[in-house]
Amino acid sequence: MAQEPSPEQVSQFVERFAGVLANSGVPSMSARVMGRMLVSPTGTMTASELAEALKISQPAVSGAVRQLLQVSFISRERLPGSRKDHYRIRDDVFAAILERRNNALGEWESTSRSGADLFGHDSPAGRRLLEAADFFAFIHEDMNQMIKNWRAEHPTH
Known part of the structure; x- marks a missing residue:
């Protein structure tokens, strides 16, 4: 069984993955958000969780999320009992x-x-x-x- 990666390893992987996506035309902030969401244990993240994990501002997350929603790469959902939007990458x-x-x-x-x-x-x-x-x-x-x-x-x- 694989060992759980450290937060630094996760961050390095997300940045490497985002770089590959950005080199193929995906806007860099959207690529970073996609990369981070892919490795999320639950498959969903809130805007504040994304901002914290990526060490970026809320407006940067908002712009990236808006782009990803427009092209249907992610969906927005509300979890029961939550007042925050949660974002999920589409399965396909x-x-x-x-x-x-x-x-x-x-x-x-x-x-x-x-x-x-x-x-x-x-x-x-x-x-x-x-x-x-x-x-x-x-x-x-x-x-x-x-x-x-x-x-x-x-x-x-």
Whole structure:
């Protein structure tokens, strides 16, 4: 059985995890909140618990939580007898993140195709745009299938 990590080890892991998310485009404060919530023993945290654990201000937590709620990565709930909002990461948050990214690939494909139509398929720009569109379509299709496969194999997520 693994030994319980120290608070310093938890903090270091959260910052490392947040850095990975931030490098892939997640706003850094939101990435820190996600990382901390992932390792929460209960799976839920209040804004004040997040501020204390991350050593950040309440307004910083509020902004990060608002961003994460807007993109449905977390949910807000009230626990019985509590007057504070508790935040929980969605069970399928990583599939949801990839779905959002994959939707962007669909937009990149259609925009690239419209650019190829504008410049002409036989022009240098048109050929580059068609290649980009084909690439985005290929990745988009594969990603759709991977997400479907994941959900079929992990129906509780």
